[in-house]
Amino acid sequence: MTVEAQALELEKFLPYRLSVLSQLVSESLHDLYAGPFELSVTQWRVMAALGRFAPLTASEVGQRIVMDKVAVSRAVAGLMQRGMVERATDREDRRRAPLRLTPKGRxxxxxxxxxxxxxxxxxxxxxxxxxxETLNSLCDRLFAHAKLLRNGA
Known part of the structure; x- marks a missing residue:
């Protein structure tokens, strides 16, 4: 069968299935914290990254949560405005502005x-x-391979 003649069965297409599963899980989890804490998905992901890896710059947060700079910047700005994240100045490199959770954010x-x-x-x-255990192992392999494919390997 030639590539042109192949049908894309969307419901069985792995990238589609992973995307839909990710969205469903993300929305379900968001339902648990959105109301009580008034946080967006991106804001929570920023907080989760800072809670685990702080101090991080906004760029480093974006790399950790695999989100674009604009979304991360908006989330950080909103969290700073609400007093949940603070920005410091790195004494050794004044261009670097590491972020961390405030006591309220923690x-x-x-x-x-x-x-x-x-x-x-x-x-x-x-x-x-x-x-x-199998799922976690397979996810680790797929993450690593997807990164290679993304980088042109």
Whole structure:
């Protein structure tokens, strides 16, 4: 069968399936924290990255959460305005402006983490322990390979 004659079965197309699954999971998790904490998906991802890896520059946050600079900048600006993120000046490199959670941001982060981990546990209930281990291994391989493909390898 030639490439032109092949049909794209969207419902079986891996990139589509991963995208739809990601969106469904992201929206479901967002439903848990959006109302009580008034955070967007991007704002929560910024907070999660800073909660785990701070201090980070906005550019480093974008790399960690795989989001474009504009979305990250908007999220950071909103979080700074609400007093949840602060920006410092690096004494060794004044052009570098590392970000970190403020005490208020750490408090909100600490309240959302159990919700996120609870949702993850609920999601994982669909899989056995062995299937979870296999899924995590396969995801690691797909992430690594997708990065290679993205970089032209």
């Amino acid at each position: 408090t909100v982060h600490a309240q959302i983490v159990p919700l996120a981990l609870g949702y993850e546990a609920d999601l994982y209930r669909a899989l056995s322990a062995a299937e979870r």
